[in-house]
Amino acid sequence: MISGKNYIGDKLSSTSSVTFKTFNPLINLENDVIFFEASDSEIQKATKIASEAFRHYKQVSAEDRARFLVQISDELNLISDDIVNIYCKETGLPEARCLGELGRTMNQLKSFANLLLEGSFQEVSIDTPIPDRKPISKPDLRKMLTPIGPVVVFGASNFPLAYSTAGGDTASALAAGCPVILKSHPMHAGTGELVSAAIIRAAKKTNMPNGVFSNLNSKGIEVGVKLVNSPDIKAVGFTGSLKGGRAIYDLASKRNHPIPVFAEMGSVNPVLIFPKKLEKGYDELAKKFAKSITIGSGQFCTNPGVIISFESETFDLFINKLVEEIEQISPSCMLHPNIYSAYNSGIQKINKNKNVTKLTNDKIKPEINLPTHVISSVSAKKFVEDKSLQNEIFGPCSLIIKCKNTDELHEVIESFEGQLTGTILAESNDIHLTQKIIDALELKVGRIIFNGVPTGVEVCPSMTHGGPYPASTDSRFTAVGTNSIKRWLRPVSFQDFPQNLLPDELKDNNPLNIMRSIDGIVK
Ligand code: NAP
Numbered sequence: 001m002i003s004g005k006n007y008i009g010d011k012l013s014s015t016s017s018v019t020f021k022t023f024n025p026l027i028n029l030e031n032d033v034i035f036f037e038a039s040d041s042e043i044q045k046a047t048k049i050a051s052e053a054f055r056h057y058k059q060v061s062a063e064d065r066a067r068f069l070v071q072i073s074d075e076l077n078l079i080s081d082d083i084v085n086i087y088c089k090e091t092g093l094p095e096a097r098c099l100g101e102l103g104r105t106m107n108q109l110k111s112f113a114n115l116l117l118e119g120s121f122q123e124v125s126i127d128t129p130i131p132d133r134k135p136i137s138k139p140d141l142r143k144m145l146t147p148i149g150p151v152v153v154f155g156a157s158n159f160p161l162a163y164s165t166a167g168g169d170t171a172s173a174l175a176a177g178c179p180v181i182l183k184s185h186p187m188h189a190g191t192g193e194l195v196s197a198a199i200i201r202a203a204k205k206t207n208m209p210n211g212v213f214s215n216l217n218s219k220g221i222e223v224g225v226k227l228v229n230s231p232d233i234k235a236v237g238f239t240g241s242l243k244g245g246r247a248i249y250d251l252a253s254k255r256n257h258p259i260p261v262f263a264e265m266g267s268v269n270p271v272l273i274f275p276k277k278l279e280k281g282y283d284e285l286a287k288k289f290a291k292s293i294t295i296g297s298g299q300f301c302t303n304p305g306v307i308i309s310f311e312s313e314t315f316d317l318f319i320n321k322l323v324e325e326i327e328q329i330s331p332s333c334m335l336h337p338n339i340y341s342a343y344n345s346g347i348q349k350i351n352k353n354k355n356v357t358k359l360t361n362d363k364i365k366p367e368i369n370l371p372t373h374v375i376s377s378v379s380a381k382k383f384v385e386d387k388s389l390q391n392e393i394f395g396p397c398s399l400i401i402k403c404k405n406t407d408e409l410h411e412v413i414e415s416f417e418g419q420l421t422g423t424i425l426a427e428s429n430d431i432h433l434t435q436k437i438i439d440a441l442e443l444k445v446g447r448i449i450f451n452g453v454p455t456g457v458e459v460c461p462s463m464t465h466g467g468p469y470p471a472s473t474d475s476r477f478t479a480v481g482t483n484s485i486k487r488w489l490r491p492v493s494f495q496d497f498p499q500n501l502l503p504d505e506l507k508d509n510n511p512l513n514i515m516r517s518i519d520g521i522v523k
Contacts, residue, residue, distance in 0.1 A: 002086065002190045004035040006042050007215040009049045010200050015039045020219040022189055025092035025333050025340070025369040035189045038216035038223050047232035049211030050150035050179040056209040058147050058177045062512070065175060066113035068206040072166055073106040075198035083194055087160055090188040092333035092369065097296065101161040108168050108459055112175035115482045119514030121145070121489075124505050126518045129496070139496050142506040145489035147177030148260075149234030152227045154248070155185035155192060156239035157335055158299045158394075164188065165195035165215065168459075168480055169237035169262075174212070176488035181233070182215045183224045187336050189217050221247075228252050228261075235488060238263040239301070239479065242392070242470050249473050262487045263473040264466060266392030267420040268305030268399075269454045272409070272441070273318070274426035274433050275310060277451075282318035285425065289398075290325035292453035294373055297332045298396030299339065302421055302454040305392060308380075308401040308412055310432070319400055323359045323375050331370040331396070339394060340369045346393035347374050353389070355382035359400070371395050380408040384415040406432060413440045418468025418475065421447045421454040446471060446478070 004019075005012040014036035021030040038046070060068075076083070080102055087098040115121050122144045130138040151173040155164035162168065170180045184192035196215035203212050216223055221244075228236055228251045236252060238245050238261060245263030252261045277285065292304055307322075309315045334340040350356055359375045377400035383389050389399060403409045409432075422445040426433045441448060446467030457465055457480050465480035466472040472479070477487050494502060504511045516523060 002033050002193050004033050004189075004193070004217075006036065006038045006046075006217050007193075007196045007200060007213070008042055008046045009053075009210040009214055010204065013042050015042055018219055020186060020189075020217075022090045022187060023336055024089045025336055028337070028368050031089055031190065033190055035186075035217045037219045040226065043216065043223060043226050043230070046181050046211075046214035046216060047150065047227065047230040050181055050214065051232040053179045053209040053211030054147070054150055057179055057212050060177070060208065062116040062119065064206065065177065066116040068202060068208050069109045069113040069116070069171060069175060071202035071206050072199050073109040075202045076102065076106055076166065076195065079194060079198060083161070083191060086190040086194060087188070090191055091160055091335050093296070093335070098161070101159060104459065105161045105166055108162065109166065109171045111459065111482055112171045112485065115485065116175055119512060121482070121485055122505055122514065123491075124514065124516040126506065126516060128519055141493055141495050142497070142502065143491055143493045144503065144505050145486075146492050148488050148490050149178060150181065150232055151178045151235045151237060151488055152181050152183055152224075152233050154183045154224060154236070154238040154240065155188070157185050157187050157339065158296075158301075159239070160185070160188040160191045161195065163239045165192045166199055168484055169239070170213075172482075172484040173237065173488045176485050178235070178488045179212045180214075181227060182213070183227055184215055184217050186217070186219055224248065225251060229255060231257065233259065235259050236261040236263075237479070237487070240265065242266045245473065246470070260487070261473055262477055262479065264301065264420075264479040265470055265472065266394075267301055267467065267471045268390055268392055269302055269419055269421045269423070270306045270308060270413070270416060270441075271304045271423040271425065271454070272437070273307065273309040273315070274424070274430040275312060275314065276427040276430040277425045278309065278312070278314040278318055280427065282314055283321055286318050286321035287325055288453060290322055290329060292455045293398045294326060294329045294332070294396040295455055297334050297371060299335060299394060300455050302457060304398055304423065304454055306399050306401060308403060308409065310409070311402045311404055315402065319359065319375070319377065326373045326375055326396075327360055329373060331373060333369050334371055334395065337369060340371060343371050343393060343395035343397075346391070346395070347372070347397060350376055350389070350393065350399070353386070355379070355386065356389070356399070373397065375400065377402060380404065380412050384411050390417055406434070406437075409437065410440060413437065413444065416444045418471040419445045420465060420467045420471045421445055421449060423449040423452065423454050425451055444468060446475065
């Protein structure tokens with residue numbers, strides 16, 4: 001049963017008179033449950049108990065934190081039917097997508113549990129002293145990463161499970177030893193409550209301190225603003241629009257004590273196609289990209305929003321095939337009328353641009369929340385001149401850029417703002433694919449894909465899901481994969497400490513048996 005209330009630690013609470021409902025985009029009607037926005041006193045209580053919980057939670061052993069994460073995964077598994085039921089009603093996404101995302105969420109939790117048991121994430125480094133070093137002695141220095149403190153996570157609209165309540169940001173922060181306050185996404189507050197209840201149950205079963213997790217509902221931006229401004233909060237995780245991410249980043253930097261905001265925002269994910277690849281099989285390539293552009297109604301941050309190649313007969317054949325394929329794919333429901341209308345207004349803007357040619361036609365009359373798939377084209381020169389063409393249009397569309405030569409291709413790459421991904425489609429002996437092009441692309445992106453599609457983000461240690469601004473607010477970190485834990489850790493050095501007062505991680509006898517660097521040698 002969904003109560004519509006906030007979880008302030010393990011207590012359900014609803015003291016505000018501000019309420020809202022979620023929306024079923026498939027039937028274009030509100031769902032029944034009434035949700036209560038978190039009140040000021042609930043926000044204060046959640047941040048206070050998170051701060052108190054932090055003192056205990058940071059001392060909880062890595063092994064026990066791992067048990068907590070695995071228990072969350074088990075609790076989610078037990079309620080998978082209930083999750084599917086509400087998830088589909090709140091998103092319009094199909095059951096298979098929900099189950100896929102749930103599986104991914106559970107695997108993420110388990111992969112952080114494994115990381116905790118393995119121990120190297122704390123990057124322990126020990127430099128032994130040299131008392132008789134001249135002219136001054138060298139002290140005993142020992143360093144490890146420690147949790148930063150309570151973290152606010154903003155749930156993402158487009159991943160109600162994998163990047164929301166118990167998603168990657170929450171799992172990585174809890175793994176790091178940081179309590180989490182979840183600013184639930186209003187579009188899927190019911191899914192958020194069910195998942196929150198699973199986290200709370202897991203926390204109780206594994207004896208975690210109350211306040212290690214809270215879930216706050218919101219109708220508008222006020223709850224998020226107050227959370228980011230709370231002195232008890234020490235970092236923020238966000239997935240969403242550039243506008244929202246930037247606003248939160250600015251808020252956090254204006255605090256008396258600024259805190260880090262790890263925001264993953266918009267991206268058009270440029271795809272570079274080289275001539276030999278087109279000659280080898282433009283047909284198959286077009287089919288593959290039609291699927292990648294339309295999967296999940298294009299509501300992925302890695303959606304291929306821009307496709308670039310040289311003017312040629314084969315590129316024209318590819319474009320024609322892409323248009324034909326994409327027109328044949330039935331539109332699928334978007335997450336919410338707001339996202340649907342943001343998509344339509346983005347498409348209208350691009351249609352009005354006199355330098356852009358629309359290639360798909362609107363044979364199908366658009367139905368509510370079912371978007372029209374759109375392919376348009378523009379010359380390289382005009383693309384470089386008009387920065388507005390780089391704005392992410394969140395949905396099933398892509399802009400084709402035609403270059404006259406490699407100089408123009410370079411100019412296009414140089415003109416890009418930071419991106420999550422860049423894709424190269426080529427034969428390895430293609431003379432147009434030079435190291436200079438690869439180097440130029442590498443400067444702009446967090447991940448370069450060779451002969452693949454950018455959609456589909458593998459969760460593993462080598463994944464980088466981030467990139468230079470505005471793809472993210474800090475290109476040194478990833479939002480996906482076990483390395484995302486680094487966002488919530490800070491280094492602390494202990495100088496000349498007696499053995500008995502050192503954390504176990506730094507003691508000479510290595511009681512936790514973790515991998516450490518000792519005088520520069522990893523043991
Ligand atoms: P959003 O508008 O950026 O909102 C995300 C979260 O941030 C929401 O919980 C929202 O709160 C909060 N928020 C937004 N602006 C804020 C501000 N100024 N101060 C404090 N909190 C703020 O993203 P969305 O709702 O997920 O979707 C809207 C658009 O974002 C989409 O159409 C798409 O363009 C983009 N988007 C991009 C990605 C991506 O991965 N690149 C993913 C999802 C969405 P409230 O909802 O409570 O107002």
